[in-house]
Amino acid sequence: MLFSTGKYKRLIIKLIQGEATPEEKQQAEAWLKKSPANQRLYETYKGLLVLTESRNVKFDSDKAWSKLQARMHSGEGSPAASEKKSLRQLLPYYAVAGIAAILLIAFGIFSSLQKAPEMKQISSLTGISAPVELPDGTTAILNRNTLIKYPGVFSGDTREISIFGEAFFEVSPDRDKPFLIHTSGVDIKVVGTSFNVDARPGSDVVRVTVNTGKVVVYPSGTDPMLAEKTGVLLSAGEMATYSPESGKILRGVNDDLNVLSWKTGILTFRESRLDEVLKALENKYQTRFVVSNRELLNQRLTARFENESLQTVMETLSLIFGFQYEIKGALVILH
Secondary structure (H helix, E strand, O other): OOOOOOHHHHHHHHHHOOOOOHHHHHHHHHHHOOOHHHHHHHHHHHHHHHHOOOOOOOOOHHHHHHHHHHHHOOOOOOHHHHHHHHHHHHOOHHHHHHHHHHHHHHHHHHHHHOOOOOEEEEEEOOOOOOOEEOOOOOEEEEOOOEEEEEEOOOOOOOEEEEEEEEEEEEOOOOOOOOEEEEOOOEEEEEOOOEEEEEEOOOOOOEEEEEEEOEEEEEEOOOOHHHHHHHOEEEEOOEEEEEEOOOOEEEEEEOOOOOOOHHHHOEEEEEEEEHHHHHHHHHHHHOOEEEEOOHHHHHOEEEEEEEOOOHHHHHHHHHHHHOOOEEEEOOEEEEO
């Protein structure tokens, strides 16, 4: 199902995050019951959102510190108190002060570790986004119907985000802190490069296309340190295709001239069969074609369209190949 309005996409994200109103929850649940495909889409979104959610640590540092203070200032009348007093008499004053300082530092560090970075998200439901800068200086351009989720600050040894949809990344180089992208089924590891990720929910495959540099595409859940051994290394001009059905990651050469047409606005065809042309149009304009005359699909086209509307492109094609067409929302019918 195409999210022409983004209505159900927004609803299921709000449902997963617990932000849906009772009415929205009822609408989302009714939509999920309509088909297994809708349910699978919901599970995909839920899995990816959980992937980058902050973990809740059940440690009350204030309560622990209060207990420690209570023990340190316990009454002198208890049997243990006299033992503590004798021990303090044996220890130099600076040693006691040093221990207290170490405890304060340790608890301060532990308390700060409990404050997980705030998770943020950016979505582009109706159009292509302007370049978005992530906390490390990496930039991303989102295709329509796309959402990325990332921490407000990249802490630890990696920079990790999740993506639902399609986006083009230019990653800020940092060899000591690899950039990791989580999608449905595969992860992507990169140090510094530019590439396109197409991981649209409901699609049969996930595609990663490298523009510059190198990336590693590997199965989700694998230790990033083992990515090179378990995954596929891609260089500029190469692409990886992952099929959830087969579970395999295949490497190949990118021969699709229009893989970035959604970003550049340019469509280029060189003796391309009309069925290939229509697939490129589907990807760029987020539409679907129905062709009654299948013989049309064998016709070939050499042309270039730059920032043209779907209506203009269809007018041109109808004049070249002599067919009639109707645009009905996200559906285009060729007669």
